[in-house]
Structures are given as structure tokens and as C-alpha cells.
Amino acid sequence: MAARHRVKPPIAKALIAWYRQGHRDLPWRRTNDPYHIWVSEIMLQQTRAQAVIPYYEKFLSRFPTIEVLANAGEEDVLAVWSGLGYYSRARNLRRAAIAIQAAGAFPSGYEAIRDLPGVGDYTAAAIASIAFGLPHAVLDGNVLRVVARFENDAADISSERIREHFRGVIQGWLDPHEPAAFNQAVMELGATVCLARNPLCLLCPIATWCRARQAGTAGQLPVKLRKTAPVRIDSVLLLICRRGRVLLRRREANARLMAGFWELPTPEHLPGARVRETIGTFRHSITHHRYTFAVARASAVAACDCFRWFPPVEIGGVPLSTTARKALRLAAIL
Numbered sequence: 666m667a668a669r670h671r672v673k674p675p676i677a678k679a680l681i682a683w684y685r686q687g688h689r690d691l692p693w694r695r696t697n698d699p700y701h702i703w704v705s706e707i708m709l710q711q712t713r714a715q716a717v718i719p720y721y722e723k724f725l726s727r728f729p730t731i732e733v734l735a736n737a738g739e740e741d742v743l744a745v746w747s748g749l750g751y752y753s754r755a756r757n758l759r760r761a762a763i764a765i766q767a768a769g770a771f772p773s774g775y776e777a778i779r780d781l782p783g784v785g786d787y788t789a790a791a792i793a794s795i796a797f798g799l800p801h802a803v804l805d806g807n808v809l810r811v812v813a814r815f816e817n818d819a820a821d822i823s824s825e826r827i828r829e830h831f832r833g834v835i836q837g838w839l840d841p842h843e844p845a846a847f848n849q850a851v852m853e854l855g856a857t858v859c860l861a862r863n864p865l866c867l868l869c870p871i872a873t874w875c876r877a878r879q880a881g882t883a884g885q886l887p888v889k890l891r892k893t894a895p896v897r898i899d900s901v902l903l904l905i906c907r908r909g910r911v912l913l914r915r916r917e918a919n920a921r922l923m924a925g926f927w928e929l930p931t932p933e934h935l936p937g938a939r940v941r942e943t944i945g946t947f948r949h950s951i952t953h954h955r956y957t958f959a960v961a962r963a964s965a966v967a968a969c970d971c972f973r974w975f976p977p978v979e980i981g982g983v984p985l986s987t988t989a990r991k992a993l994r995l996a997a998i999l
């Protein structure tokens with residue numbers, strides 16, 4: 666870990682000026698409404714900004730206020746979230762909306778925001794700074810990369826202690842008078858300039874003071890030692906159609922992942938199914954699991970209560986697993 670004393674460079678000033686010159690025009694950057702910022706930050710937790718945009722717009726058009734979200738059924742919220750993945754985020758948004766409605770107003774302090782279901786340090790700092798102007802610096806993977814490179818610090822960012830150290834560094838950079846602009850600027854820098862593979866140092870507003878740039882070590886930073894080896898899994902999804910309808914299976918209400926979602930059955934769900942032909946394959950990753958799914962046309966003779974036949978037009982209105990969505994697209998049904 667680097668512990669250095671030097672004249673503090675005007676990092677915040679340079680970042681904010683660069684950000685104001687021309688950042689990406691993302692819909693959640695045009696507002697400081699806490700509800701809108703909150704929804705966008707939850708969606709951005711595991712998803713790239715460009716992929717979030719259509720979901721963000723659809724979600725706010727369907728649930729324009731916290732009250733509408735709080736009064737919606739979980740199934741409706743999951744259906745709108747379908748395709749975005751990590752569905753506990755949608756469940757937590759709804760749970761938090763119910764708590765906010767009961768409290769009468771969106772919480773306006775960092776700790777109270779942090780207490781909402783599904784909100785961690787990063788999201789609480791983003792909402793507190795952007796919606797309420799509070800001086801809390803954000804720290805996510807992009808920001809960790811910027812700080813580690815700027816400081817030319819090769820400490821292991823998978824260590825909680827090191828991340829806390831970097832949290833202190835970025836908090837020290839923050840301009841307490843402009844926390845919203847500062848946080849958005851440093852996030853923008855990590856997302857568009859200080860890229861993981863090929864940092865665009867020539868375009869970087871803080872390159873003058875960047876120690877990794879001076880040392881030529883940017884490509885080796887940050888250091889993350891604890892890596893989980895990928896696990897490769899082959900699986901089959903059955904596409905069973907009858908009279909223009911598709912057979913879907915509902916996941917158990919107590920399933921650890923995606924409880925209550927509709928999915929395509931596998932041969933394990935329907936041991937009597939007869940597989941006819943494979944129509945294609947697709948890949949899907951969940952954390953370190955790397956799946957290859959083959960989609961096979963099949964017929965089945967029996968099904969229990971957890972199965973239902975859906976006309977294709979109705980499939981968009983139910984929570985659908987991402988793998989089912991990919992398979993049905995492959996089969997040109999969605």
C-alpha cells in the first residue's frame with residue numbers, strides 16, 4: 666500500500682471541468698430526483714449503462730412514482746425487470762418502495778439510504794451525493810481502478826482492508842461542494858477513459874499527476890489476486906410447442922435464484938420428453954459459471970402443475986428467465 670506525502674494536485678477540479686465539457690448523455694444524468702437516481706443506480710449495479718437505458722425508461726414509465734411501485738405486485742415488477750438479470754434487485758426495489766411509502770418520504774441521509782434493502786455503500790453514496798448533495802465519495806470497480814493507477818498502488822483490491830484504504834483516498838479527492846459532479850466525473854472517467862484493458866491516457870484529465878502513467882504500469886493495475894476459476898457447464902433446454910403455444914415451467918417459490926420465474930424445461934424436469942432436433946446453442950454466464958445451452962425441439966406427454974402452455978404474445982407479460990428469453994429468441998418465438 667502506498668503511503669506518500671505530496672502537494673495535493675487539483676484532481677477534483679480537473680475531473681469536474683472535464684466532465685462538464687462533454688459527458689455521455691444518459692437519462693439519469695438529467696435528473697436529481699432521488700427515485701430516478703435510485704432506480705438507475707440499482708440497475709447499474711451489475712449492468713452496463715447502454716444496456717440499462719431501455720429498462721430504466723420502461724421501468725419508470727410503468728412505475729412513475731414510488732407509490733405506484735410500492736402498490737405493484739411482485740410479478741409485475743419482475744416482468745418489467747425481465748432480461749436485466751440479478752432479480753433480487755427488483756424484489757429489493759419493491760420492498761424498499763413499500764418501506765419508503767410507509768415512512769412518508771425518501772430518506773435524505775446517507776445512513777438511512779444505506780438501510781434500504783438492496784442498497785450498499787456505493788449506491789448509498791451515489792444517491793446521497795447526486796440527489797441530496799451530500800459529500801460521500803463513490804467507490805466501485807471503475808473507481809478502484811482509477812485510484813490504484815493514479816497512486817500506482819499494486820495492493821490487492823480483493824482485500825477489504827485495501828478497498829477501505831482506497832475509499833479513504835477517493836474521499837480525500839472529493840470536492841465537498843460538488844459531490845454530485847465529482848462522483849459522476851470519476852465514474853465517467855473509469856467507464857470511458859481509464860479502461861480496464863487499454864486506458865486512454867492521452868485523453869485523461871488527470872494524466873499529469875498519474876503515477877502509473879509515469880511508471881508505465883497502468884496495464885498491470887489494479888491487482889486482484891483472489892480469482893475464482895470458471896466452471897464450464899453444458900445443458901439442454903427443451904422447446905416444446907403445441908398448437909402454437911410454448912410449454913414453460915415455473916421455478917419453485919423457494920428457489921434460491923429467480924424464484925417464481927418462468928423458464929424452458931430441461932430433460933431433468935421432463936424425464937419422458939422425446940428430443941427431436943437441436944436448433945442452436947447459446948452461451949450464458951452467471952458469476953464464474955460458463956453455461957453452453959443447446960435448445961432442442963421436443964415433445965412431452967405429461968406435465969405437473971408447475972407447467973403451463975403460453976401463446977407467444979403472453980410471454981412478455983410474465984417474469985421470464987434470461988435463458989428462456991435467449992432460447993426463445995434463438996427459436997424466433999420472441
Ligand code: SF4
Nearest residue numbers: 859866869872875883
Ligand atoms: S492517466 Fe491513464 S492510467 Fe492514469 S488515471 Fe488517467 S487513464 Fe487511468
